[in-house]
Amino acid sequence: MRHSSPMPGGMQPGPDDQLPLSQGLLQELRQALRSIRYGAIELVIHDGRVVQLERHEKVRFDTEVTEHERQ
Numbered sequence: 001m002r003h004s005s006p007m008p009g010g011m012q013p014g015p016d017d018q019l020p021l022s023q024g025l026l027q028e029l030r031q032a033l034r035s036i037r038y039g040a041i042e043l044v045i046h047d048g049r050v051v052q053l054e055r056h057e058k059v060r061f062d063t064e065v066t067e068h069e070r071q
Helices: 023-037 063-069
Strands: 041-044 049-057
Touching: 023 041, 023 049
Parallel strands: none
Antiparallel strands: 041 049
16 A cells, blocks of 8 residues: 655645645644644645645543443
């Protein structure tokens, strides 16, 4: 299985300033990365452009507390 794929337009991966992403998107992505504890951040891409950022956060509860509350 191939883990990396070429970027559109022959671009090479690199630091933030070399990616064709708006400052607003980068700010939202940084904030999402700083604030999420468990879960996933997903970028939705249409026609080679990032059009949406989705944040899916998991909230987990200690199983001992949950089992104790059932009794």
